[in-house]
Amino acid sequence: MAVPLRFRLNHEDVEVHVQDPASTLLDLLRNDLGLTGTKSGCAIGYCGACTVIVDGRAVPSCLQLVGLLEGREVRTIEDLSGPDGLDPVQTAFVTCAGMQCGFCTPGHVMALRALLDQEPEPDEERLRQTVDGNYCRCTGYVKILDSAREAVSLQKSLTGEAR
Amino acid sequence: MTTLDHGPAPTDAAREPVHLLRAGSLTDALAQLATEGAVPLGGGVGHALARQARRPVTARTLVAVADIPELAGIAWTDDRIVIGAGVRLDAIASDTRLREEWPVVAEAAGSVATARIRRMVTLGGNIAARDDSHDPPVALAAAGAVLTVRGAGHRRTLPVTEVGSLSAGELVQDVRLPRSTPGARIGSAYEKFLVRGVWEYACVNVGAVVALDESGTVERLSVAVGSVTGGPVVVDLGALPGRVPDADLVAEAARLAAAATRPYSDVRGSAAYKSLMIAEFTRRAVSKAALRAAGGADR
Amino acid sequence: MSTTHAPVPGLPRERDVLPPVIGSAVQRIDAVEKVTGRASYAADTRIPRMLHAAVVRSPHAHARVLAVDTSRAARVPGVHAVITGADTAQVKWGAFRPDLYPLAVERVRYVGDEVAAVAAIDLETARYAAELIRVEYEVLPAVLDLDAALADGAPLVHDDAPGNLAHEFAFDRGGAREWLERSDVVVEGVWQSTRQWHGSIETIGCTAEWSQDRVTMWVNTQTPFLARQRYATALGLPLRAVRVVQTEIGGGFGGKSGDDNTSVICAILARKTGRPVQLVNTREEEFLASRPRIPMRYHVRLGFTSDGLVTAKEIDLVADNGAYTGKAQAVLGAATVRHDALFTYRAVKARSRLVYTNLVPTGAFRGFGNPSADWAVGQAWDLAATRLGIEVPDLFLLNAVESGSVSPHNHRISSCELKQCIRRAAAAIGWYDKRAAPTPHRGLAMGVSVHVSGRRSFGDYDGSSAIVRLTEDGRAAVIIGEGEIGTGARTTLAQIAAAELGLAVADISVSRPDTDLTTHALGALASRVTYVAGNAVKQAAERACEQLLAAAARQTGRPAAELWVEDGHVHAPAMPGEDTPLRQPVGTVVRAELYRPGGEPIVGLGSFDNPSEFPDQLRYGNESGAYNFVAEAAEVEVDPATGAVTVLELAAAVDCGTVLNPPLAEGQVEGAIAQGLGMALTERFDWDGGAPTRPNFVDYKMPTAGVMPKLHVEFADSYEPTGPFGAKGVGEIALDPVPSIVASAVADAVGVRVHELPITAEKIFWGIRTGSTTPPEQAGPGGLSESAEPAPPDRPAPPRDRAPGEER
Numbered sequence A: 001m002a003v004p005l006r007f008r009l010n011h012e013d014v015e016v017h018v019q020d021p022a023s024t025l026l027d028l029l030r031n032d033l034g035l036t037g038t039k040s041g042c043a044i045g046y047c048g049a050c051t052v053i054v055d056g057r058a059v060p061s062c063l064q065l066v067g068l069l070e071g072r073e074v075r076t077i078e079d080l081s082g083p084d085g086l087d088p089v090q091t092a093f094v095t096c097a098g099m100q101c102g103f104c105t106p107g108h109v110m111a112l113r114a115l116l117d118q119e120p121e122p123d124e125e126r127l128r129q130t131v132d133g134n135y136c137r138c139t140g141y142v143k144i145l146d147s148a149r150e151a152v153s154l155q156k157s158l159t160g161e162a163r
Numbered sequence B: 001m002t003t004l005d006h007g008p009a010p011t012d013a014a015r016e017p018v019h020l021l022r023a024g025s026l027t028d029a030l031a032q033l034a035t036e037g038a039v040p041l042g043g044g045v046g047h048a049l050a051r052q053a054r055r056p057v058t059a060r061t062l063v064a065v066a067d068i069p070e071l072a073g074i075a076w077t078d079d080r081i082v083i084g085a086g087v088r089l090d091a092i093a094s095d096t097r098l099r100e101e102w103p104v105v106a107e108a109a110g111s112v113a114t115a116r117i118r119r120m121v122t123l124g125g126n127i128a129a130r131d132d133s134h135d136p137p138v139a140l141a142a143a144g145a146v147l148t149v150r151g152a153g154h155r156r157t158l159p160v161t162e163v164g165s166l167s168a169g170e171l172v173q174d175v176r177l178p179r180s181t182p183g184a185r186i187g188s189a190y191e192k193f194l195v196r197g198v199w200e201y202a203c204v205n206v207g208a209v210v211a212l213d214e215s216g217t218v219e220r221l222s223v224a225v226g227s228v229t230g231g232p233v234v235v236d237l238g239a240l241p242g243r244v245p246d247a248d249l250v251a252e253a254a255r256l257a258a259a260a261t262r263p264y265s266d267v268r269g270s271a272a273y274k275s276l277m278i279a280e281f282t283r284r285a286v287s288k289a290a291l292r293a294a295g296g297a298d299r
Numbered sequence C: 001m002s003t004t005h006a007p008v009p010g011l012p013r014e015r016d017v018l019p020p021v022i023g024s025a026v027q028r029i030d031a032v033e034k035v036t037g038r039a040s041y042a043a044d045t046r047i048p049r050m051l052h053a054a055v056v057r058s059p060h061a062h063a064r065v066l067a068v069d070t071s072r073a074a075r076v077p078g079v080h081a082v083i084t085g086a087d088t089a090q091v092k093w094g095a096f097r098p099d100l101y102p103l104a105v106e107r108v109r110y111v112g113d114e115v116a117a118v119a120a121i122d123l124e125t126a127r128y129a130a131e132l133i134r135v136e137y138e139v140l141p142a143v144l145d146l147d148a149a150l151a152d153g154a155p156l157v158h159d160d161a162p163g164n165l166a167h168e169f170a171f172d173r174g175g176a177r178e179w180l181e182r183s184d185v186v187v188e189g190v191w192q193s194t195r196q197w198h199g200s201i202e203t204i205g206c207t208a209e210w211s212q213d214r215v216t217m218w219v220n221t222q223t224p225f226l227a228r229q230r231y232a233t234a235l236g237l238p239l240r241a242v243r244v245v246q247t248e249i250g251g252g253f254g255g256k257s258g259d260d261n262t263s264v265i266c267a268i269l270a271r272k273t274g275r276p277v278q279l280v281n282t283r284e285e286e287f288l289a290s291r292p293r294i295p296m297r298y299h300v301r302l303g304f305t306s307d308g309l310v311t312a313k314e315i316d317l318v319a320d321n322g323a324y325t326g327k328a329q330a331v332l333g334a335a336t337v338r339h340d341a342l343f344t345y346r347a348v349k350a351r352s353r354l355v356y357t358n359l360v361p362t363g364a365f366r367g368f369g370n371p372s373a374d375w376a377v378g379q380a381w382d383l384a385a386t387r388l389g390i391e392v393p394d395l396f397l398l399n400a401v402e403s404g405s406v407s408p409h410n411h412r413i414s415s416c417e418l419k420q421c422i423r424r425a426a427a428a429i430g431w432y433d434k435r436a437a438p439t440p441h442r443g444l445a446m447g448v449s450v451h452v453s454g455r456r457s458f459g460d461y462d463g464s465s466a467i468v469r470l471t472e473d474g475r476a477a478v479i480i481g482e483g484e485i486g487t488g489a490r491t492t493l494a495q496i497a498a499a500e501l502g503l504a505v506a507d508i509s510v511s512r513p514d515t516d517l518t519t520h521a522l523g524a525l526a527s528r529v530t531y532v533a534g535n536a537v538k539q540a541a542e543r544a545c546e547q548l549l550a551a552a553a554r555q556t557g558r559p560a561a562e563l564w565v566e567d568g569h570v571h572a573p574a575m576p577g578e579d580t581p582l583r584q585p586v587g588t589v590v591r592a593e594l595y596r597p598g599g600e601p602i603v604g605l606g607s608f609d610n611p612s613e614f615p616d617q618l619r620y621g622n623e624s625g626a627y628n629f630v631a632e633a634a635e636v637e638v639d640p641a642t643g644a645v646t647v648l649e650l651a652a653a654v655d656c657g658t659v660l661n662p663p664l665a666e667g668q669v670e671g672a673i674a675q676g677l678g679m680a681l682t683e684r685f686d687w688d689g690g691a692p693t694r695p696n697f698v699d700y701k702m703p704t705a706g707v708m709p710k711l712h713v714e715f716a717d718s719y720e721p722t723g724p725f726g727a728k729g730v731g732e733i734a735l736d737p738v739p740s741i742v743a744s745a746v747a748d749a750v751g752v753r754v755h756e757l758p759i760t761a762e763k764i765f766w767g768i769r770t771g772s773t774t775p776p777e778q779a780g781p782g783g784l785s786e787s788a789e790p791a792p793p794d795r796p797a798p799p800r801d802r803a804p805g806e807e808r
C-alpha cells in the first residue's frame, strides 16, 4: 500500500506516494521522479555522487530514507541553474576544468553549494574537508579544489555586487 | 545488490511493505515498539546499509525516534551530562562544553566518517548497531558512560558495553556521563588509527581517561579498545592507579591493553599487527589524556 | 607552452608557429552539461517500456552447475524473462582468446561468474526474483593463486589450457645472459603487483532494444566498434545485427572496453522480452566481475658496468589472468617489452606467462601492464643506484634514450625529452638540496616511464578517420567514432578542427560514437585519441578548408591562394582598385555552395594510420608512431611506530609533445598520479575463498582529497613531428612510475623495501621491526585472511556466509 509523502523539492511542494517508506531518496529521485542528475556510485554512503541538499545541508541521498523526509526541503542539482545561468559553484567547475568524466561533479557541486550556504567564506581546511567527502577517480582533486576556491571568490564578488 | 546464491530462499510472500511510524513522544514510541516486529529507527543510516546489502528484513515496522523530545539534546546537571540518543554525532563533536569536559567523547564522535555522515547518524543508532569498531562506544566505554534504556513500562540502565542485552521493544533513551568536580585534574583522549590515511573504519581505536590527584599521582585510569572481538573492551589496568603517569606507566597500560584484547585480521591489518597497534595507540591516548589531566585547562 | 621548434630532418611535418587555439586553456565542450547533471550516463538512459535487469552470480570459485531452477523467479509478478546459459548462443567470446560464455555453460570459474539473469518491471522486482533462483552446484577444486595454478597436477581452469597457461612467449635479444655475466654489478629481485580496480564512479551499464532483427545497445563503452564485434560474436549474430551507441561515460581507465558480460546479457534479455532492458552493475558486481588490473610477478636481473652504464636485463614474468582472458594477453606483451624503450639496454631477455586462476578475470587498466613493469624494473634500478653509489637521476641520465633511439624491440623513438623530464622533476622536488640535508624518516625517490600514442594490437591497423562538415550556419561538425571517456578528447579534437578551420571552438560540435553513423574507430585506449584521431581530424579539417576556399574563390572570382579563413570568415586582401578587403562569413560561402544548381556540401574526409608496425608473436615491432615519457619524483614520510606512509610531495615532468590544452593535460597527469597512489598504498581487499570478503568501498579505499600530496606538474618543451600540431598521448603515462617511486622513497626513508603491492603500513612496520615485511607468525597461504570475524552487523557484506564447499 502506498503511503503519501509531502515535502518540498526544488522549491515546489510535492506529494508522492511511496510503496516503501524505507526506500531511499536516491531511488525516489532517479527512478520515480526522473531526476537523473543525482548519481549513484556506491549506494552505501562512501562516494558522495548522490549528494543532495536537505534542509540546507549536504546529504548522501542513498542513505536518506524517504519516510524521514516528510515536511523537509530537498534541493537537487536540477535546481541549481536556471534560465539566468549557472550557479557560481557550477561556473567555477566550468572555468577551472573541475571535471573530467563529470560523474562525480553533481555531488561535488551540491556539497560545496551547501557549504557556501552555511559558510560563505570557508577557509582552505573547510574546503578540503568538504571535497574529502566525495570521491573522484579522474581528477586527483587538484582542479576540484581549484574550483572550490574559485566558487568562494565568485560568490563573494556576486554578493558584493548585489549589495 | 549482488545476488550470489543466498541460502534458504525467502518465501514468495516475503515482500511485505515496511511501515514507518513517527513517534511524537517517548510514550508513543514505547507503545509502537511493543508491537511485533517493530524496531527503533535513528538516523536511518544503518537501516539503509542493511537494506542495500539485502539482508533479510525482519523488522515490519520502523519507529522513528530520533526527533522525539525525550531523546533530544544534551543536558547538563551538577553531577552528570545526559546526551539524548537522538542527538547526531556532528552535534556531539562540535559541542564546546563536551569538548572541554569529555574530549574523548567529542573526538570519537568527530572521527566518524565525514561531517555529512555525522549529521545523519544518531548516537543511539551508532551504539545500538553493536559494531565493535564504531567509534563513540569506545570513548563512552572509557568514560564509564551508562545507557538509559526504556521499554514498555520499565526503565533500566546499562553500561555502554552491555548494549547487546537490549531486547525487543526497548530503546536507548540517552547516554549519561559523569561530571567531574570543578578543578579536578581529569584528562581524556581518543585515538583512531586510519591505517590507510583515508577516512574509514578504524584499524584500531582507543579511548583513555586519566584522573590525577593533588600530588600528580594517577587516581583513576581507564582505557577502552575497539575493533576487537567483543569490543569495545574496557581494559583491566590492575594496580596502575597510584603511580605517577610516567613513560613506564604508559608502557604498562599499553602492554595490558594489547594483552587484554583479541583483534581480528581484516583488510586493515593482521591480528598480530593490530595487537601492536593497540599498544601504540593506547600509549598515545594515555599520554595525551595524562597531559591534558596535568594541564588542567586543556583536557 | 612552446611555440617554436627546430624542424626535425626527414620527418613529415613541422610547424614554426602554432595557431593560438593550440595550447590554450579552452573550456571543455561538455562542461556545462556535466555541471548541471544533464549529461546522460549509462544508467540515465530512459526508454518507454524499459525493463530493469539483475544477474545471478556464482558464489564459488570453481564449480559444476548441475541445475538452475528459475521457476519461482519466473512466477514473480512483474518478471518478464529469466534466462540461463541455455537461452544463449553458447558461443565463447573474448578479444584475443575466446573463452567466456555470456552465461555459464556447465561450469563457473570464479566468484561472480554470471549464471542467470532476470528482467522485470523495476529493479527491486528484478533483484528479488534473482534471489529466488536456485542453482545447484558441485564444487570443484579451485586454483586461487599463481603458484597453485602453476603447480604440477593443478586443477585446470579451462580444459583446453594445459598447465593453466593462457599465453606465453619468450625471447632473448642480444644475448642477455652473456652481458649479465660480464657486468660489474648485477641486481636481482622478485616484485609482485596487485589487482587494482578501475573504480570509475560510474559502473558498467547498458540499455538494449531490438527492432526487427537488430539490436541497439547504448553502452558506456570506451571502444564501441571493438565492443560491437565482440558482442556480435557473443550473441551469435552477424556484425550487422548489432549497433552500439556510446552514452556519456563516468570514467573508463580501460575497465569499460567491452570484455565483460553485462552488455551481452542485457541484449539477450531485451530480445527475450521484446522490450528495452537496462542492466547496470552494482558497485559489488563491479568489484566481483569487471576486469581489474593484472597482478604480475616479475623476477628481474639487471646488469651494469662499474661506471653505471646499463648492460642487460632479464625478466621472468607470470601474470594472473583470472578465469577468462579478455585483453590480458595484449597487456602481457606491453608489460614485457615497453619499458625497454627507456634505457639503452645492450640486450634483453624475457619469459612471460599468462596464467589462468579461479579468480576475477583481469584486463586493461590505465598503464596497460606498465605500472607493474615500471614498479618491478624500477625497483631494480633503484637498488642499482644504491649499489653503484650514483644518485638515481644521474644514473637515469647516463642511460636514458633520446630522439632517434631504437629499442631492442624496434621501438623507434621519434621525439624524446626524457632527459629534460628527469632534470625538471629533480629540480621541482628539490632533489639535490634534500639529499644534502636529509630529514629523519623522510625518503626521496625518482622513477621514469615510457608510453605509446596508440598501439597496433587489434589487427594491422591503428588508425582513425574523421569527417568534417561545414554547416550553412558557419559551424563545423566533426563526425568521428572515437568518443569521450572524460579525458576531454572531444574538446581537443574540436580545438584541432578549430585551428585548421579558423573557427571558434564553440562553433565546433564533435559527434558521439554510433557504429551506424560515425566513422569507424578503435576508441579510447592506448593513449591514442589525441595523436591518431587528432591527425585524422586535422586532415579532414584541412580538406574541408581547402574546399571552402575553392568555393569562395569560385564565388568571388579570386584566386584561392589569396584567401584564408579566420574568425569564422573567409578573408582576402582588397582587390586592386577597391578599398575594402573581402570578409565573407563561412556560413554564407557554404550556403552559396549548396544553393545553386548541382550544389554540393563542404565535407572533408581525413584519415590517419599510426606509422607503426604490427608486432610479431614475440612482440618485435615498432608498436607506435610516437612515444611519450615521464619522470616523477616523490618525497614521503614514514611513521616508524606504525609504518604509515604520508606522501608529502610529488613532482611529474611529462613529455607529451605539444600540450594542446594545459588544464586538460594537467588533469590527466594529476588523476593518473592519484590512481597510482591508490595502487601503491591504499587499494586492496581482504580475500577469502577466491573473492573479496566485502567487495565495496567499505574495504576498497581509493585516495580522497585529504591524502593527496602537493603535486608539481610540468610539461617538457617538446614537439612530435608526426603528431597533430606536435602532440602525443598523455592519458596513461603519469600513473606508471608511482608505485615504484613510493616504494623506493619508503626504502630511502626507513630502509624497508616492500616486494608486493600495495605498500601497506603493516608491511613497512614489520620490515622495520623484523627485517621481513610479513607478520612473524604468518598464517596459511591465504595471507592475512586468517580467522576474519564475520562482518559486523551494520556494514554491507555479500551474503556469502556459508562454509566454502557447502552445497544445497
Ligand SMILES: Cc1cc2nc3c(=O)[nH]c(=O)nc-3n(C[C@H](O)[C@H](O)[C@H](O)COP(=O)(O)OP(=O)(O)OC[C@H]3O[C@@H](n4cnc5c(N)ncnc54)[C@H](O)[C@@H]3O)c2cc1C
Residues within 6 Å of the ligand: A044, A045, A046, A063, B039, B040, B041, B042, B043, B044, B045, B046, B047, B048, B049, B065, B085, B086, B111, B112, B113, B117, B120, B121, B122, B123, B124, B125, B126, B127, B128, B129, B133, B134, B135, B136, B170, B171, B172, B173, B200, B201, B202, C794
Ligand atoms: C559511509 C559510512 C561511514 C561510516 N563510518 C563510521 C565510522 O567511521 N565510525 C563509526 O562509528 N560508524 C561509522 N559508520 C556507521 C554509522 O555510525 C552506523 O551505521 C550507525 O549505526 C548509524 O546510525 P543511525 O542512527 O543512522 O542508524 P539507524 O539505522 O537508525 O539505527 C541503527 C541500529 O540502531 C537501532 N537504533 C537506532 N536508534 C536506537 C535507539 N534510540 N535505541 C535502540 N536502538 C536504536 C536501529 O534499530 C538499528 O538497528 C559509517 C556509516 C557510513 C554509511
Ligand code: FES
Residues within 6 Å of the ligand: A039, A040, A041, A042, A043, A044, A045, A046, A047, A048, A049, A050, A051, A060, A061, A062, A063
Ligand atoms: S551513492 Fe550515495 S554515497 Fe555513493
Ligand code: FES
Residues within 6 Å of the ligand: A098, A099, A100, A101, A102, A103, A104, A105, A135, A136, A137, A138, A139, C201, C250, C251, C486
Ligand atoms: S570527474 Fe570522473 S569521477 Fe570525478
